[in-house]
């Protein structure tokens with residue numbers, strides 16, 4: 001079968017591979033729609049998780065089940081399914097402790113385009129199909145469904161980890177597709193004032209639609225000063241980081257209140273250390289929590305999030321600025337995610 005792969009750090013291309021084998025609990029799926037991710041860009045062009053050779057890329061897909069293992073109970077050939085980017089081993093002790101993202105080892109629930117071939121292929125393998133897939137609701141398009149693989153769960157995970165609550169003031173640093181879903185998640189959880197930080201106008205407009213009350217352009221001066229000024233020098237309750245560099249943590253620490261939470265979902269592709277300023281850290285005693293999280297996978301989570309699309313509580317169509325038809329356009333989609341033209345939020349490729 002054909003697949004679009006990371007050949008080595010900094011190099012991508014089309015390769016031929018054996019069609020994957022279906023174990024008793026697994027499924028083989030044919031992609032119907034896929035989307036390239038900024039994470040693919042970090043992995044290939046920053047070598048952020050080390051060398052990978054001839055590894056098929058991609059982890060965001062809606063697909064059609066073509067084969068199921070003998071122990072799979074709830075899915076059958078022909079079903080249209082959402083496949084989350086993270087597909088944990090549900091029997092692992094880490095999963096039993098509530099951290100399925102790290103089933104087996106740190107980040108090991110992240111299998112596609114990390115430790116096994118991803119979804120940019122004619123066929124791909126889903127482990128533990130009953131736990132790691134969800135049916136796409138009939139009234140949700142395959143293109144919008146793809147946003148449930150990664151963008152929605154990651155952004156919402158940022159808002160969940162920040163424990164955003166009614167009436168709070170929240171900053172979202174970075175409003176690409178992930179940050180925009182963090183804005184939407186914070187809004188649904190009841191945040192009153194939401195500062196959205198980004199420079200692309202199309203993302204700023206989308207952020208307003210998802211509930212941002214204030215737009216901050218980091219290219220027009222220090223975001224700490226801009227936000228402090230707009231917020232009458234008061235600290236905010238929560239900061240969600242979904243873009244920017246390592247300095248975002250230093251900025252967040254200057255902006256969040258004692259007892260507040262800094263919740264990161266950004267994939268930190270380069271640099272070695274995050275600086276924590278001693279005084280901003282309340283000389284070690286300020287009760288500010290810093291948490292970083294890989295999105296959770298899981299069928300139940302997918303079903304709940306897809307309900308938001310099914311019942312029109314969340315419109316992910318706003319994210320889909322570039323739509324392509326044909327397997328070959330995956331390459332173009334990845335190039336767009338690398339170059340980030342000003343009119344881009346997220347590309348989707350239907351196959």
Ligand code: NDP
Pocket residue numbers: 037038039040042150154173174175176177178179197198199200201203218242243244245264265266267268293294295340345
């Ligand atoms: P984008 O590149 O589309 O968005 C990044 C955002 O950060 C943009 O709004 C950009 O602004 C903004 N930004 C860039 N530099 C700065 C800066 N110096 N200060 C403040 N803001 C800045 O990325 P995505 O939304 O696609 O992804 C966001 C991150 O989430 C990536 O690192 C991705 O790998 C990661 N990710 C993490 C997952 C998880 O499970 N934790 C899963 C999926 C993705 P603009 O472009 O407008 O100038």
Ligand code: ZN
Pocket residue numbers: 037038039040059060085150
């Ligand atoms: Zn992704």
